Amino acid sequence: xARILITSALPYINGIKHLGNxxxxxxxxxxxxxxxxxxxxxVMFICATDEHGTPAxxxxxxxxxxxxxxxxxxxxxxxxxxxxxxxxxxxxxxSSSPQNRDLTQHLAARLAKAGLIEQVSESQVYSPAxxxxxxxxxxxxxxxxxxxxxxxxxxxxxxxKQLDPTDLINxxxxxxxxxxxxxxxxxxxxxxxxxxxARLDAWIDSQQGWPVLTTSIAKKWLHDxxxxxxxxxTRDLDWGIPVQFDGAPWEGMEDKVFYVWFDAPIEYIAATAxxxxxxxxxxxxxxxxxxxxxxxxxxxxxxxMGKDNVPFHTLSFPATLIGANFDGTEPWKLVDYIKSFNxxxxxxxQFSTSQGRGVFMDQALEILPGDYWRWWLLSHAPESSDSExxxxxxxxxxxxxxxxxxxxxxxxxxxxxxSKFGETVPEGGAPGAREAALRAALEGRLRxxxxxxxxxxxRKSAAELRALWVLGNEYLQEAAPWxxxxxxxxxxxxxxxxxxxxxxxxxxxxxxxxxxxxxxxxAALGSGDWSWPDxxxxxxxxxxxxxxxxxxDVLFAKxxxxxxxxxxxxxxxxxxxx
RNA sequence: GGGCCUGUAGCUCAAUUGGUCAGAGCAGAGCGCUCAUAACGCUUUGGUUGGGGGUUCGAGUCCCUCCGGGCCUACCA
Numbered sequence: 001x002a003r004i005l006i007t008s009a010l011p012y013i014n015g016i017k018h019l020g021n022x023x024x025x026x027x028x029x030x031x032x033x034x035x036x037x038x039x040x041x042x043v044m045f046i047c048a049t050d051e052h053g054t055p056a057x058x059x060x061x062x063x064x065x066x067x068x069x070x071x072x073x074x075x076x077x078x079x080x081x082x083x084x085x086x087x088x089x090x091x092x093x094x095s096s097s098p099q100n101r102d103l104t105q106h107l108a109a110r111l112a113k114a115g116l117i118e119q120v121s122e123s124q125v126y127s128p129a130x131x132x133x134x135x136x137x138x139x140x141x142x143x144x145x146x147x148x149x150x151x152x153x154x155x156x157x158x159x160x161k162q163l164d165p166t167d168l169i170n171x172x173x174x175x176x177x178x179x180x181x182x183x184x185x186x187x188x189x190x191x192x193x194x195x196x197x198a199r200l201d202a203w204i205d206s207q208q209g210w211p212v213l214t215t216s217i218a219k220k221w222l223h224d225x226x227x228x229x230x231x232x233x234t235r236d237l238d239w240g241i242p243v244q245f246d247g248a249p250w251e252g253m254e255d256k257v258f259y260v261w262f263d264a265p266i267e268y269i270a271a272t273a274x275x276x277x278x279x280x281x282x283x284x285x286x287x288x289x290x291x292x293x294x295x296x297x298x299x300x301x302x303x304x305m306g307k308d309n310v311p312f313h314t315l316s317f318p319a320t321l322i323g324a325n326f327d328g329t330e331p332w333k334l335v336d337y338i339k340s341f342n343x344x345x346x347x348x349x350q351f352s353t354s355q356g357r358g359v360f361m362d363q364a365l366e367i368l369p370g371d372y373w374r375w376w377l378l379s380h381a382p383e384s385s386d387s388e389x390x391x392x393x394x395x396x397x398x399x400x401x402x403x404x405x406x407x408x409x410x411x412x413x414x415x416x417x418x419s420k421f422g423e424t425v426p427e428g429g430a431p432g433a434r435e436a437a438l439r440a441a442l443e444g445r446l447r448x449x450x451x452x453x454x455x456x457x458x459r460k461s462a463a464e465l466r467a468l469w470v471l472g473n474e475y476l477q478e479a480a481p482w483x484x485x486x487x488x489x490x491x492x493x494x495x496x497x498x499x500x501x502x503x504x505x506x507x508x509x510x511x512x513x514x515x516x517x518x519x520x521x522x523a524a525l526g527s528g529d530w531s532w533p534d535x536x537x538x539x540x541x542x543x544x545x546x547x548x549x550x551x552x553d554v555l556f557a558k559x560x561x562x563x564x565x566x567x568x569x570x571x572x573x574x575x576x577x578x
Numbered sequence: 579g580g581g582c583c584u585g586u587a588g589c590u591c592a593a594u595u596g597g598u599c600a601g602a603g604c605a606g607a608g609c610g611c612u613c614a615u616a617a618c619g620c621u622u623u624g625g626u627u628g629g630g631g632g633u634u635c636g637a638g639u640c641c642c643u644c645c646g647g648g649c650c651u652a653c654c655a
Contacts, residue, residue: 012655055654124653136653154653161579162651216582217650224581229652260655307583307649342583342649384591385584386648393590396604404617412614419613459591463603470618477619482612496613554615 003042003298005289005333006033007268009305009313010050010095013074014059016081018360019389020344020351023377024306028339028458030087031378032302034512035453037088038532044289047082048093048271049075052240053260054135058175067239071096081361085370086515091278093271095263100270104241104263107324108189108233112245114326116192116319118230119252124186125153125165129178133186133236134165138175141168187252189243190230191262193319197228200315200322203334211383213307214338218314231316233262265317269332292331302337302456310340339456342382347390347572358389359571367567371514372398372556378513379462391568395559402514406469406506407555410521412476413499414551420485421493427545429494438475438498442468442505443536449509465510472502500525500549501540505533517555524552 008029011017026047033045051071060070071094079092094100111117124133139153145161152174153165165171172179193200204218222228234243240257243250272286279285288295303313313335321332344351351358364373376397380387417426445468452461476499485492507521508530522528526549533539543549 010655014655050655053655134653138654152654155651165653213583213649220581220650221652224651232653235653259653264655308655311650311652312655345648380590387590390589393604397590399615400604403615408615408617410614412617414614416613463592466603473618474620476613477611480611480613485613556615558615 001041002036002300003289004033004036004044005296005299005301006036006043006045007301007303008045008047008089009303009309010048010264010267011078012053012055013049013051013071013078014055015074015353016077016360016362018346018351018353018358019364019373019377020346020358021306022085022361022373023344023381024341025304025309026082026087027085027374027377028341028381028456029304030085030089031374031458031461031512032304032339032453032456034088034515038508038511038530040532043090044272044275045088045090046093046268046271046275047087047089048091048095048267048274049078050260050264050267051075051094051096052237052257052263053235054132054138054237057132057237057239068096077362081365084365085361086374088515091271091275093267093274095260095267095270097267097270097274099273099277100263100267101241103270103273104258104266105244107266107320108243108258108262109245110324110326110330111191111320114323116195116323116326117233118190118192119187120190120230120232121185121187123183124236125171125181126184127173127176127178127181129180130173130176133184134173134175134181136165138173139165139168139171139181140174141171144169186236188232188256189234189250189253191233191316191319191323192230193228193315194230196319196322197222200228200318203318203322204314207337210338211340213342214310214314214340217307217310217340221311221315228315231259233259235259261312261316262320265312266320290333292333296333299333300337301333301335302339303335304339305341307340307342310338313338337456342384342386344377344380344382345386345388347388347568357572363571368398368559369516371516372402375402375462375514378458379466381458383457383459391564395561395564398556399558401466401469402517402556403558405466405473406510406517409469409472409476409506410503410524410552410555413472413496413503414524414549416481417496417500417549418551420481420489421496423549423551425497425500425543425545425547425549426493427497428490429488429492429497431494431498434475434479435494435498438471439536439540441471442502445471446509446533446536453512462513465513468509469506472499472506475499475502497543497545498540501543504529504543505536505539508533508539520552520555525549 006029009025033043037043057067060067063070075094125139126133136153140150142149143151143156144167148156155162171181201222234256237257241263243253243256269290272289276285289299290296305313318334321334324330346358376394445464449464452464479495481492481495504525504527507518511518529542
């Protein structure tokens, strides 16, 4: 039994995430977590809401709430949606937790002690009307290069020229529209990542088999131009983790907070501490996952994220942890494997939170249960390149794979048995060559499925699982128990007993993809044996003759053409305000 | 501008990192079955692997070039 630590990129707090966000991190992370638990490994699956930063403040203001109240409310909303999608976090934390505050301040202090923190004076645009410093992209104005009037302070979206906010003509606040902007001097802490560049480079080089997407992005940042740049880790905001030093104000840093990207990954650790507290456990319970001097040396740590998150997970966060261990007294667990994903597009364009384009998690669950989405999204995960959601493809995938291949199989087997033998696993008959061939075919595909799941090859895993389901239909067609029943009822009994057991095995192995449907199958069959079919022959005899079962309700309803058309129309345009 | 990824049958994707690999699923066509959510099974039609050139005994697989799509480019997170 191995110990596996799994983290999903943290969903940001300002609103409900769309399906692209879901399939890029939380969903595949959950798939892996469920699979590893099913294989008997000890798993710690951590996620949390990422709550700090300017967008959270603005979203709260827009909602007319205190930012802390807003975050608490949205955290509850996101947690509920996560449950709806069957996301099996061991803990779904909050980056605003006391644990994260303490740990973030602690790690910053360690980095300072290591000489990896530097105070830098810089000029920032301040908006008196908004009462805040404005991040570059919250300043808009006319692009000096192309004349586009809504250019952002970091880059003109029209001509793609990179800008400095002070380049803009007629700059104004993107928040209030205020034009009385001024440039003020401010001081910030910088993490001297550049000092760790060689360490990070060697560390990346030492990793085996990481996705190209992961390493190429990391390498780009390490070697592009002047190499890895130091990074500001503080901001002039109210909402965030105060920049303090062992509880005392950090000189010159009064009224500042840590940059959200500094504290967000630290929340992976802090959330584990939150978990320990919630479980009534001691610090040792979470430290054995995160400190190699406290038991984490045999932990395998896997992170899941969209490609936009890669730089922070390959560079900044490792730099934080490596730097904090400058004297060898705080060996933090570094990630062992980073599974990164491309983007899921929506029907020819991008999902857009701001434009309300695409399907959001709450809307998805209003339409259909989580399993439908889990299956389609995972079987189309954007692993090698961006992939695309279309209602036609969604309908086809759900109807064919879930309703026809798996759902109908469960239906035909249980209903046939009920009509010929009653709702009891029938006895009699002896397996023959056909059954041996089925077992061999299952064995081959099951091991392939396991290999793909181990390797986090999400789409290949889904394809293999589907192929396993198909074997059931093939067997039934060949065995034809409805024909055998006429002349040799015992033969038919054996065949259908095997089929019932096969369905149970399908429930067990399909559980990582479609946990709810799997549970319904198991409940209908009256089985609570979720053990993985390492011994396939044995697993196919778990349901003994005489055991009662029930015909389950239709596992997956089909999506009709009219319904599909209606949904396509409903989600094409502006999302109604939630 | 720079960097990275990507372009394989109508659609979604595979091809053990140069050696029968040109494949699967869906869609289409035909046949079969009738237990089942008009479901299932079998057979089958589609591709000169974006265009062009090159290396090699041999290239979706390597090189050059052109065309198309996407992402990143460090103060959104």
